Each structure stands twice: as structure tokens, then as C-alpha cells.
Amino acid sequence: MPYSKIAALGHYVPEQVVTNAYLSTLMDTSDEWITERTGIKERRWIDPAKDTVANMSAKATRMALERAGLKEKDIEFIVFATITPDYFFPGSGVLLQRELGLEGIGALDIRNACSGFIYALSVADQYIKTGMYKTILVVGAEIQSTALDVTTRGRNTAVIFGDGAGVAILQAADKPGILSTHLHADGRFAEELYVRDPGSSRPREERQPEQILDTTHYKVVMNGNQVFKHAVTRFTEAIEEALQANNLRKDDISLLIPHQANLRISQFIQQKMELSDSQVYNNIMRYGNTTAASIPIAMSEAWAEGKIKENDLICLAAFGSGFTWASALLRW
Numbered sequence: 001m002p003y004s005k006i007a008a009l010g011h012y013v014p015e016q017v018v019t020n021a022y023l024s025t026l027m028d029t030s031d032e033w034i035t036e037r038t039g040i041k042e043r044r045w046i047d048p049a050k051d052t053v054a055n056m057s058a059k060a061t062r063m064a065l066e067r068a069g070l071k072e073k074d075i076e077f078i079v080f081a082t083i084t085p086d087y088f089f090p091g092s093g094v095l096l097q098r099e100l101g102l103e104g105i106g107a108l109d110i111r112n113a114c115s116g117f118i119y120a121l122s123v124a125d126q127y128i129k130t131g132m133y134k135t136i137l138v139v140g141a142e143i144q145s146t147a148l149d150v151t152t153r154g155r156n157t158a159v160i161f162g163d164g165a166g167v168a169i170l171q172a173a174d175k176p177g178i179l180s181t182h183l184h185a186d187g188r189f190a191e192e193l194y195v196r197d198p199g200s201s202r203p204r205e206e207r208q209p210e211q212i213l214d215t216t217h218y219k220v221v222m223n224g225n226q227v228f229k230h231a232v233t234r235f236t237e238a239i240e241e242a243l244q245a246n247n248l249r250k251d252d253i254s255l256l257i258p259h260q261a262n263l264r265i266s267q268f269i270q271q272k273m274e275l276s277d278s279q280v281y282n283n284i285m286r287y288g289n290t291t292a293a294s295i296p297i298a299m300s301e302a303w304a305e306g307k308i309k310e311n312d313l314i315c316l317a318a319f320g321s322g323f324t325w326a327s328a329l330l331r332w
């Protein structure tokens with residue numbers, strides 16, 4: 001049975017830098033509040049005339065293909081994680097496939113929010129291990145800025161989220177690569193962090209055009225305290241589960257790349273697990289929380305900065321809406 005390994009990473013973030021100071025001109029907030037609670041200093045927002053979820057992903061893919069010395073036609077399958085697809089349907093996987101000129105290959109969309117990239121990586125890993133495919137494009141990409149309520153009413157979430165795309169090209173290998181992936185969910189907490197509309201649970205009489213502007217449309221509902229409490233527990237559990245499954249210890253981790261939810265959450269996990277600064281990668285300060293895109297963007301940047309080297313043990317971990325949480329251990 002073949003193993004899988006990440007052959008290359010790529011990412012793309014929109015050009016428009018949105019600082020905390022700029023947000024303060026749109027809503028009642030401050031750089032001090034945002035920095036203290038989230039660690040975020042700036043994030044990227046798309047220019048709707050230039051960027052879509054699919055074309056940002058195509059740019060990230062081209063970076064990865066170039067780094068790997070591969071061509072578009074080498075990709076046999078796409079697994080695409082996003083909760084902000086360009087259309088309500090179809091998913092963005094087919095749109096990326098079209099952008100890359102890969103008509104005919106399969107494209108699967110995954111909607112597991114912040115855990116989406118690790119779920120996608122896990123699915124791709126299984127396809128490679130069974131021999132079904134040899135080269136799979138795994139994507140995490142989001143455009144969240146277009147749905148944010150940037151008035152004071154939406155300030156508790158509008159300051160957190162940003163746009164961007166990251167990809168990993170997964171290939172068959174003689175030795176692992178991906179050592180293991182661990183996926184979890186607890187739907188009892190679905191409404192602690194969710195967007196209700198445009199969901200099909202809304203009755204027809206409440207779904208008429210004039211109600212499209214209803215404040216629940218695209219509104220992120222988040223119970224921040226509950227999310228924080230569950231996140232710090234589940235992140236740690238998922239990392240420990242991955243280490244145990246491979247008979248490894250936390251000291252063996254070369255680099256932990258957590259989903260960039262909130263710097264305070266990452267710092268809490270680092271402290272709880274007694275990891276050194278050099279063992280944990282954070283870039284939320286510059287990009288905010290990019291949901292499914294945060295891990296591949298961070299991994300791609302860490303690699304480019306020389307922080308991921310041959311034989312390193314890389315741990316990915318995520319927690320998010322659902323609740324869902326997940327981890328992956330990789331030998332580079």
C-alpha cells in the first residue's frame with residue numbers, strides 16, 4: 001500500500017490589507033481591543049472585481065505546482081474545503097477544476113469550516129493509500145469579507161475573519177508522509193458557531209426575496225466563550241491523540257501549525273502543552289482567521305521561511321464550527 005506525502009504547498013492572499021485602524025473607521029472598535037482579544041493586527045480582503053474563491057485557489061495551486069516542478073495535468077483529483085463557495089451550489093471544486101483546465105477529473109467539496117483542510121487532507125490520504133489516485137490537489141480557501149457585517153452590530157466577528165487560499169499537492173510515496181489523521185465532530189454544539197441562512201431549514205414563506213436582507217442571512221453567530229472553552233480542550237486532545245497513535249511525544253514535534261482561530265487560543269494550547277515558541281507557528285496577526293485556508297496558508301509560509309525541513313515532524317490541528325476538530329501528523 002502506498003503512503004502519501006505533501007509534495008508542495010502554495011498560497012495566495014488578496015492585495016488589500018485591512019488594518020485594525022481602518023476597521024475602527026467602520027465600527028466602534030479599536031486596535032487595542034482587537035489586538036488584546038485576538039492578536040490580529042491586519043487581514044486581507046478581496047477586491048470583488050479581481051478575486052473569487054476559485055481563482056485565488058488557482059493562484060495558490062500554480063505556486064505549489066511550480067515549487068513541485070509539476071504541471072496542471074498531473075493533478076488527478078481535487079478535494080476542496082470551504083464554507084464560502086463562490087456559488088451556493090455547485091461547490092468551488094468544479095470552478096477551480098475549470099480554472100485549471102482539468103475538465104473531467106473529479107472534484108469534491110468539504111464543508112467542515114475551520115477543520116475543513118484537515119478533513120480534506122485525510123480524505124485525499126485515503127484515496128492515495130488505496131491506490132485510487134497518485135496526485136491530489138487539497139485546497140482550503142475562503143472569501144469571508146463579502147459577508148461580514150462591518151457595522152458595530154457585527155463587530156464581535158467582523159474583526160476576526162479574513163480572505164485567502166492555501167493548497168497542498170499530495171502524492172503517493174514509498175514512506176509516510178502523512179503518519180495519521182484524526183477527525184472528530186460533536187453536532188450538539190452546531191448552533192454555537194454557525195450561519196443559519198440561506199439554509200434550507202427556513203420555511204418557504206420566510207424565504208421570499210424581501211427577506212433576503214434579513215439580518216440572519218450570512219450572519220455569523222458565535223458564542224465566543226463556548227468556542228474558546230471547547231477549542232482549547234479539543235485542540236489539545238487532538239494533538240495528544242495524534243502523538244499517541246504514533247508513539248511520539250510532544251518534544252518530538254518540530255512545528256505545530258494550529259488553525260489560526262485566535263492568537264489567544266494558540267498561546268493557551270502552547271502553554272498547556274509546554275511547547276516552545278519555535279515549536280508553534282502563528283500568522284494570524286497578518287491574515288486574521290481564514291477558516292479552512294488558515295492551515296495551508298500558514299504551512300506554505302512556514303515552509304517558505306525555512307521552518308519546515310526534511311525529516312521534521314509537523315503537527316496540524318484544528319477546531320471549528322460543528323463543533324468539529326481534527327489533527328494530522330506529518331513526517332516531512
Ligand code: ACO
Nearest residue numbers: 029030033037114155156159224225227228261262319320
Ligand atoms: N471591538 C470592541 N468591543 C467589542 C468588539 C469589538 N470588535 N466585539 C465585541 N465587543 C464588546 C462586546 O459588545 C462586549 O461589550 P459589553 O460588555 O458592553 O456587552 C464586550 O466587548 C465583551 O464582549 P464579548 O463577546 O464577551 O468579548 P470577549 O471578551 O468574549 O471576546 C472573543 C470575544 C475575542 C471572540 C472571545 O470570546 C474569544 O476569544 N472567543 C474564542 C472564539 C474565537 O476566537 N473565535 C474565532 C473564530 S472561531 C474558530 O476559528 C474556531
